[in-house]
Amino acid sequence: MHIVVCIKQVPDSAQIRVHPVTNTIMRQGVPAIVNPYDLYSLEEALRLKDQFPGSRVTVLSMGPPQAETALRKAISFGADEAILVTDRAFAGSDTLATSYALASAIRQIQQDMPVDLVFAGKQTIDGDTAQVGPGIAKRLDMRLLTYVSRVDSLDLERREIVVQRRSEGGVQVLKSRLPVLITMLEGTNEMRFATMPNMFRAARYPLKVWDKDAAGIEDVSKTGLKGSPTIVSKVFAPTPKTVKAEIIDTESNNPKDIAVTLLAKLFTRHPNLQAEIGKRS
Amino acid sequence: MSEQTQQNAPARKPAGRRKAELDPRFASYKGVWVFIEHERGTAHPVSWELLGEGRKLADRLGVELAGVVMGTPGGDTRRFCAEAFRYGADLCYLVEDPLLADYRNEPFTKGLTDLVNTFQPEILLLGATPLGRDLAGSVATTLQTGLTADCTELAIDMENRSLAATRPTFGGSLLCTIVTLNYRPQMATVRPRVMSMPARDEGRSGRIVEHALGMVETDIVTKVLEFIPDNLQDKPQLAFADIIVAGGRGLKKPENFQLVWDLAKVLGAEVGASRPIVQSGWVEPERQVGQSGKTVRPKLYIAAGISGAVQHRVGMEGSDVIIAINNDPGAPIFDFATYGIVGNAMQILPALTEAFRQQIATVKLAG
């Protein structure tokens, strides 16, 4: 079985700061990490590989040359092959253009060995769109299984897969046929530790780096800014609220008095709250 | 858009407004559509919230607002159409077919894509729910058009009649406005509870336009074997709670979080938390409020020991009244709360619990 896992290198947004004057992102020194949601997909792929010996896991990323680090990380966890798709032509791609480039690359990968399963993350922490996975599935005409919390069973002979999928108000148990594209829900598994041999392998692994031609891009106008229907027209800081909180304080400053003062204000100014609280208790 | 905000915006100036020559093949695209999401006989309230927002966009453009309802014949679909009219739709596109009994990507993508190609709306809105995101991503790729996810604000740029969709970026520290100039329809998803619920007008009605799905079961590879409903009793229902008491890292120890539960109990409130509390495992992930948790819009939100970081703020600033308890007078939460108490949460919370308890007892006596 051949599994492709799409991973993206993202800035660790916990460490991103916005420049107070220019309102631009200060990325200097912000570490780049593997999109945390992608790790649930990678781990699931590795588990399937453990379950079906002889399987191959290929990790695929589109991004600047530095994204190589993310791919090596994936190798250290146990992925077999890694491909970085990188080309100036891809700069400024929105999700439609990204899914076009990644789908082309997966078609190239197929020529080497047919792909049975593609995994993508639920979403990225920088883009947060959850659109690239569904986009790739449509372009490759694969069945799409999003928000999967569990792979129940996989029958390679019959090419059938049964998964549990989160939906509003419950879990759907779905049966589908390979090839499928799966996005995993967060928290559904825990990434394994990198083993020593895999860490060594990752360090000297000869990464495949593909430009637009190697990635089989047929129509360059469908990539990058040109191939992106959506355009960022403006980036700005949220308007600070001008009215600050009314601070409740009392002379005694003891908690009981403060609480009573607050309640008096609350119930005179917001009579609906009094009714609301009265009705439920 | 994601990649753009990420790859271009910070590096150089945003792409800015480009010459807006709409492709002539899109000239006939008119009207605003809202996908009415429903599962198991209940419509998702985000559908009505979007109709409220869609109404404003449609009025601004001087076009009609339509709901899109897809489901099984004889089921609840007509009821949802009637409801859509009450929330502001002028008409509903209705696709009825037994194949649409449960949500599955293939038939829903085909149904919605066909509707768009036939009736050509200029704007298509969906809820940013698991179903809505699954469907929106598939439909946008099939139609080869732009889709902006998780918007918090929608407006019309009258200069070229385009949809200006604003969403948080970089973890909420910045906002960006995204347009889809040369493609139609312009698609966007919006999270539940971000837009307010519109008034319901019992007297409103509208017309129904039916369309066939044109698929047979054997066309569809994916089968639903089973549906396991969540046990609603055990699941926190934060998104629709009217009162929420939330705690943050300022509570210091898991034992202290009990004070949040105590106040919530007296108020009949749901319990929420900031992300560090969820990450430390003090409460379940469903209780996280904020950018990577739930968006809430209660009538009253009480935040104890929460600093008010932007990622938390975006999830709760739509609350009617916010009470913040924090021992640091400079905490950002005081910049946007309604009332603030500068003090130790471990003392203020019990005092509030007691004060509310007495207040309620008095009201009971009086009533």
Ligand SMILES: Cc1cc2nc3c(=O)[nH]c(=O)nc-3n(C[C@H](O)[C@H](O)[C@H](O)COP(=O)(O)OP(=O)(O)OC[C@H]3O[C@@H](n4cnc5c(N)ncnc54)[C@H](O)[C@@H]3O)c2cc1C
């Ligand atoms: C991509 C991304 C997504 C995120 N998503 C979310 C999200 O969805 N939700 C979320 O909440 N966060 C989210 N965060 C984290 C967010 O940035 C903050 O780190 C987090 O909200 C802080 O939680 P806190 O206010 O509980 O803790 P802190 O920031 O540590 O604040 C604790 C506060 O308690 C006060 N305090 C201390 N002692 C006391 C006392 N005795 N009595 C009263 N007050 C006291 C302190 O003055 C301080 O203001 C996200 C971050 C990133 C990068």
Ligand SMILES: Nc1ncnc2c1ncn2[C@@H]1O[C@H](COP(=O)(O)O)[C@@H](O)[C@H]1O
């Ligand atoms: N540049 C990229 N390279 C590889 N995979 C990507 C890229 N962008 C997005 N993805 C995949 O698509 C998922 C959803 O991304 P997004 O639509 O940006 O939220 C991610 O979790 C990745 O698995």
